[in-house]
Amino acid sequence: MARTAGAPRTAxxxxxxxxxxxxxxxxxxxxxxxxxxxxxxxxxxFLSALGIAIGIATMIAVVGVSASSQAKxxxxxxxxxxxxxxxxxxxxxxxxQDTKLPKEAPGMISRxxxxxxxxxxxxxxxxxxxxxxxxxxxxxxxxxxxxxDDLLTTLRARMGSGTWLNAATGGYPSVVLGNVSAxxxxxxxxxxxxxxxxxxxxxxxxxxxxxxAPEIERSALVGWDAAQRLLGFDGHPxxxxxxxxxxxxxxxxxxxxxxxxxxxxxAVSVTDPSAALQAKAATEGAFSTxxxxxxxxxxxxxxxxxxxxxxxxxxxxxxxxxxRRSLGATKGQVRIxxxxxxxxxxxxxxLAGLALGATATALYAHAGDLPWVVxxxxxxxxxxxxxxxxxxxxxxxxxxxxxxxxxxxxxxA
Numbered sequence: 001m002a003r004t005a006g007a008p009r010t011a012x013x014x015x016x017x018x019x020x021x022x023x024x025x026x027x028x029x030x031x032x033x034x035x036x037x038x039x040x041x042x043x044x045x046f047l048s049a050l051g052i053a054i055g056i057a058t059m060i061a062v063v064g065v066s067a068s069s070q071a072k073x074x075x076x077x078x079x080x081x082x083x084x085x086x087x088x089x090x091x092x093x094x095x096x097q098d099t100k101l102p103k104e105a106p107g108m109i110s111r112x113x114x115x116x117x118x119x120x121x122x123x124x125x126x127x128x129x130x131x132x133x134x135x136x137x138x139x140x141x142x143x144x145x146x147x148x149d150d151l152l153t154t155l156r157a158r159m160g161s162g163t164w165l166n167a168a169t170g171g172y173p174s175v176v177l178g179n180v181s182a183x184x185x186x187x188x189x190x191x192x193x194x195x196x197x198x199x200x201x202x203x204x205x206x207x208x209x210x211x212x213a214p215e216i217e218r219s220a221l222v223g224w225d226a227a228q229r230l231l232g233f234d235g236h237p238x239x240x241x242x243x244x245x246x247x248x249x250x251x252x253x254x255x256x257x258x259x260x261x262x263x264x265x266x267a268v269s270v271t272d273p274s275a276a277l278q279a280k281a282a283t284e285g286a287f288s289t290x291x292x293x294x295x296x297x298x299x300x301x302x303x304x305x306x307x308x309x310x311x312x313x314x315x316x317x318x319x320x321x322x323x324r325r326s327l328g329a330t331k332g333q334v335r336i337x338x339x340x341x342x343x344x345x346x347x348x349x350x351l352a353g354l355a356l357g358a359t360a361t362a363l364y365a366h367a368g369d370l371p372w373v374v375x376x377x378x379x380x381x382x383x384x385x386x387x388x389x390x391x392x393x394x395x396x397x398x399x400x401x402x403x404x405x406x407x408x409x410x411x412x413a
Contacts, residue, residue, distance in 0.1 A: 034340030037313050038348075045345060048302075048309040052349025052389065053356060055299030056382045060357025061364075062295060063378040068361060068370040075371065076211055082274040083249050084154070084212060087240040087256050090269035099267040100236040105260040106148070109240055112255050114248025119154030119241040121221070122146040124233045126197035128175075128220045130185050134195070140184040143219045144196060145238070146227035147176075154241045155213050162190035162205030170223025173230060175201040178217035182206045194220065197231045212273040213241070302349060303389035310342050310397035318404060325406035335402040342394025343387060350386030354379055 038045045087109065089099040102108075110118040124144040127136050151157075152164045163169070165176055175194060177187055182203075185194055193200040201222065210216050227233035240260065244252045257268040314321070321334060358374050365372040 030336055030340050031344075033337045035344055037317065037341050038344055041313075044309060045348070048305050048345055049349030049352060051302030051305040052299065052346050052386055053302075053353040055295055055297075055302045056350050056353025056386060057356035057360065058295030058298055060354060060374065060378055060382055061360040064357060064361030064372075064374040065364050067373040067375050067378075068365045069368075071371045071373045077274060079156075082272075083246050084241060084243050084273060085249070085253055085256060086271050086273055087242070087260050088238065088269050088271070090267045099264075101238070101240065101268065102261055103235050103237070105237055106240050108259050109242055109256060112242075112244075112252055112259055114244045114252055115242050116245060117150060117154045117243045119151035120148045120224075120237045121151060121216070121219075121239045121241075122224075122227070122233060122236060123238040124197075124222070124227050124231050126231050128181070128185070129195045132195045140181075141218060142181045142184060143215070144231075145216075145219045145221050146224045146231075146233050147221040148224050151221075151241065154243055155210055155216065157210045157213070157216070158208045160206045160208045162203070164205055165221065165223050169204055171225040171229070172223070173199060173201040173226060174204045174223065176205040176207060176221045177203055178207050178219050178221075179209055180217040181220055196220065196222070199230070215239075299385065299389060303346070303393045306342060306346050306349075306390060307393035307397065309345065310338060310394050311400070313341070314338065314397045314401045317401075321401050321404050322406045322408070325404070331402040335398040338398035338401050339391065339394040342397070343390040346386045346390025346393065347383075350383045353386070354382060357382070 087101065087105065089101055091099070106118050106120045109115060122145060124146055126144050127139050128142045128144050129136070129138070147165060149164075149166055149170065152159075160179060162176070165174070173196070175196065177185065177194075182188070187194065187203055187206065190203050190205055192203050194203060195201075201220075207216065222231070224233075224235075228235055242252070242256070253270055253272075256270050257265040261268050324334065325331075358379075361374055362372050364370070
């Protein structure tokens with residue numbers, strides 16, 4: 001009984017040993033057979049890969065443009081600083097009654113611990129015109145402000161041309177224009193004159209853009225002493241700009257109102273001009289979500305194109321599939337061949353899309369004077385998504401090819 005039971009087992013082992021062993025495909029072989037279909041149909045490959053490339057290029061460009069714009073804003077914030085606060089007159093408790101900052105407010109604020117510099121402006125209710133022949137009503141939206149010497153340092157502003165007000169020029173009829181007000185007045189260089197409050201003032205300088213103080217860009221600035229002596233300025237500050245150490249910003253914010261106006265702190269408004277730029281930098285990519293979604297849709301459409309190409313390839317290559325199966329190729333090897341072909345097709349499109357997206361971002365950054373930033377995660381994520389799309393697009397055609405009967409496939413030859 002023992003020999004009888006063992007005989008079939010021995011026979012099965014013998015038959016198994018005499019069976020054919022399927023050939024093994026090395027990675028090089030898989031790459032060769034997978035690329036054979038691509039090499040034989042270059043035009044179809046190009047058109048199929050183009051859909052993938054457009055989708056990836058759109059996604060990379062959207063992310064890159066958003067990141068470049070955000071990098072520029074953050075660079076500006078680093079240069080301008082986020083440690084500036086502005087104290088201005090707040091709302092009065094009684095409707096229709098104006099509030100004013102005390103004349104001593106700038107000096108009192110400068111004594112707060114942590115405050116490094118203080119700059120002051122005061123509104124002067126006088127029109128600024130190009131000449132006396134222009135009606136008073138046509139002001140061009142230009143405000144006249146009295147300014148103290150330390151305003152330029154506190155704002156970290158730069159002169160586009162000319163010089164800033166100092167102890168000497170600040171007492172005479174001289175004026176510094178913001179870049180916007182200079183353009184509206186048609187002033188292109190220092191030395192020209194503008195009509196201020198019934199007399200001509202000489203332009204001694206034009207400021208560069210000041211992102212943290214756009215109101216200064218639209219103003220004409222005269223010396224504090226000249227405004228009081230020549231234009232009837234009452235000497236009350238309208239805006240007190242202060243710079244403090246980064247560690248003391250929050251503490252200074254809490255103290256400014258009580259220090260500037262101890263009697264009525266509620267009549268003092270304290271703002272952070274850098275908050276708008278910080279919010280803009282934080283939300284720079286908000287409007288890019290829609291375009292990013294459209295890029296994803298284009299990528300899916302490209303994936304459908306790859307799947308369609310692979311299905312047609314399977315139908316056209318039935319004799320090849322039947323011959324390979326007859327020569328010993330397994331279903332798994334046929335499946336791997338067509339999945340590899342799909343991956344190569346989508347991978348080529350993905351690489352082209354990465355290059356196109358990065359190039360488009362570089363052109364946009366160069367045209368807008370932005371830093372060129374393409375996040376690494378967008379490149380790796382974009383290419384990984386193309387491989388995922390290629391795998392999914394090739395699974396059904398590969399499975400269909402593997403299920404073909406060698407006999408029926410060869411009959412179509």
